[in-house]
Amino acid sequence: MKRRVRGFLLIIMLAGSITGVQAQGTVQENSQLPPKEWFILDPATDNVQGVSAEKAYNTILKGKKSKTVTVAVIDSGVDIDHEDLQGKIWVNxxxxxxxxxxxxxxxxxxDKYGWNFIGGKDGRNVKQDTHELTRIYVKLKEKYGDIEPKKVRKKDREEYDYWVKVKEDFEKTYDEAHQQYNFYSNLRDNIVRFHVLLKAYLGVEQISLDDLRGINSQDSIVLTARNIIGMIYQxxxxxxxxxxxxxxxxxxxEHFSNQVNFAFNTExxxxxxVGDNYEDLYEKGYGNNDVKGHDPSHGTHVAGIIAANRNNELGIKGIADNVKxxxxxxxxxxxxxDKDVANAIIYAVDNGAQIINMSFGKSYSPQKEAVDKAVKYAESKGVLLVHAAGNSSKxxxxGLNFPTKTYDNSKAKASNxxxxGASAWGTGSDFVGEFSNYGKETVDIFAPGVDIYSTTPDNNYKSFDGTSMAAPNTAGVAALLMSYYPQLTAFQIKDIITKSSRKFDNLKVTKPGKEELVDFxxxxxxxxxxxxxEALKMAxxxxMDKQN
Incomplete structure (x- = not known):
C-alpha cells in the first residue's frame, strides 16, 4: 500500500479548465489544519478525534511498568538512522x-536490523515494479491474446473468462494512468508558468489579490493567468x-509517470x-540485508507513527513508548x-515480532495460497496482523484489497x-478520508489517516494521508496494550480494540467515492x-478480574 499522492484537490478542481480534465475527489470541509500531532490527542481535551494516547499516558499508565514489544513493519524500508527512531529499531x-x-x-x-526480500545478493535493490494486474495480463496474453473465443477448449474456459476480465481491467486502468499523468503534468506546468508570468507582468516578487484585481489587460493569456492564480488565492x-x-x-x-513507465509497462x-527462483513460492533465504532501500519514505513514516521517541523533544511522539x-x-x-509478502510475514514471526504492520495492498493475488499459509502460521504463533484497508474509495x-483475512476457497477468517480504514480529525461529514476503503463485513475499525505528521528519511518530517497511516496508529495502540498488559493474547487485544472503539451516535459521513451521506x-x-x-481501561x- 503506497501512500496516497498528496495534492491540493481544491486547486486541481478550480484549475481543471487549464487542461479540460476534471479531477476526481472531494475537498475536506474542514479547512483548518489540525495540531501537528493530532493523531495522539483526545476529543475532550484537544477537540480532535485522535486515539487519546496522551490522555492514557497521563492517567491510566502513569507510574506503570511496561515490557518491550517488537513490531515488524513490512514496507518499503525504514531509515534506521533517523534521529527520532534512535533506540527504537529492533536489533538481532x-x-x-x-x-x-x-x-x-x-x-x-x-540480518542485523531485519531483511530485504526485494534485493539481490550483489547489493542491488528493486525500486519500481509492475502492478500484479500487469504481470497477470502478460502471462495470460501469451496464452490467450490471439485465440478466437470459439476456439477456446472447454477445460480452459474458466481461465479464458478470467483473461477477458483482466484484459478489460488492464486496458481501462492503463488509459486512466495516462490521462492522470497528462493532467498533472499540464496542471503543474501551467500553474508554474502563470505564477511566473504574473510576477513578471506586475514587477513584484509576491502577488496580492489587490494586484490581481488591478490587472486591466486585453491579453487572453494574462487574463487566464489572473483568473487561475486569483482562484487559488481566494x-x-x-x-x-x-x-x-x-x-x-x-x-x-512522478507517481503517474511511474505508473505509465513501470507499473503498466508490459516489457x-x-x-x-533478486535472483530467486520466482516460481518456487516457498523458497527462503533470497534478498539482502539493506533495510533502507532506495526510498524508505513510506516505511519511515509508518515506523514513526508507531515508535517515534516520546522523550527526546525532537519531531513527534509515537504512540508506543516501549517498542522496537x-x-x-x-x-x-x-x-x-505474494511470495515476498508470505516470506516477510514468516520472517517476522520467526524472529520474534508480536505485531506485524502491513500498510500495502493490491487488487489481485495470484499466489494467495502462499500468503494464506503465512497468515495461518502467524495465527498459530499468536502474532497480531494489522492491515491497511486501501485507498480506492471502495x-x-x-471489491477485494489483498492480502485479506479471509482464507482462499473458504469462509474462514484469520482471528489475528x-x-x-482512515479517519480525519473532526466529526463533520468529512470524518472519513475521501480515499479510504470501507466495508461493514471486512473493515474492523477506523483510525487517524488524514494529514498525519511523522518521520521521513534524513531526519525530516512530513504529513501523509492514507490507510497506510491508519494501520500504524492501530498497531501502535496494540503495542501499547501488549507492552503494559503482556498477559493478554493477540486475539484478546484485537477484541479489546474493536469493542472499546469510540462510537458516534447518528454521525453522517460522506461515503468515500460518493456524494451520499451514510451512517459512520x-x-x-x-x-x-x-x-x-478506553482500550487500556478495558485491558x-x-x-484485574483474572487476578481476583
Missing part, C-alpha cells in the same frame, strides 16, 4: 553485523505557498535483480509480490487480523474509531 543480537556469516542460523546472512489564501503547491504536483507527476520486469521496530522490506514502488466487502457505523464491523484510553479491567 544473535547476528554479528557484516561478517558475511549467518550467525544465528536463521537462513538470512547479516480559496487557499494570499499566503499560498507556491513552492509547496509545486512540490505536491511534482509528487503527483518491464526487475525480478532478475523490526524492518522487513518487501514493498516496491508498484505492487508487492467497499471491500465487494485487524483491517483498518455502517462502514466497518465495529462501527467505531480506535480509542487507546486493566480484564487483568
Amino acid at each position: 543480537e544473535k547476528e554479528i553485523a557484516d561478517n558475511g556469516i549467518d550467525d544465528d542460523k536463521n537462513g538470512y546472512i547479516d 480559496n487557499v489564501g494570499e499566503d499560498a505557498d507556491f513552492d509547496k503547491i509545486t512540490e505536491d504536483l511534482d509528487g503527483a507527476v 518491464f520486469n526487475p525480478r532478475d535483480i 521496530i523490526m524492518v522487513v522490506r518487501a514493498v516496491p514502488d508498484g505492487d508487492e509480490r 467497499d471491500i466487502d465487494k 487480523w485487524l483491517e483498518v 457505523k455502517d462502514l466497518s464491523i465495529s462501527g467505531g474509531l480506535i480509542n487507546a484510553y 486493566e479491567s480484564m487483568v
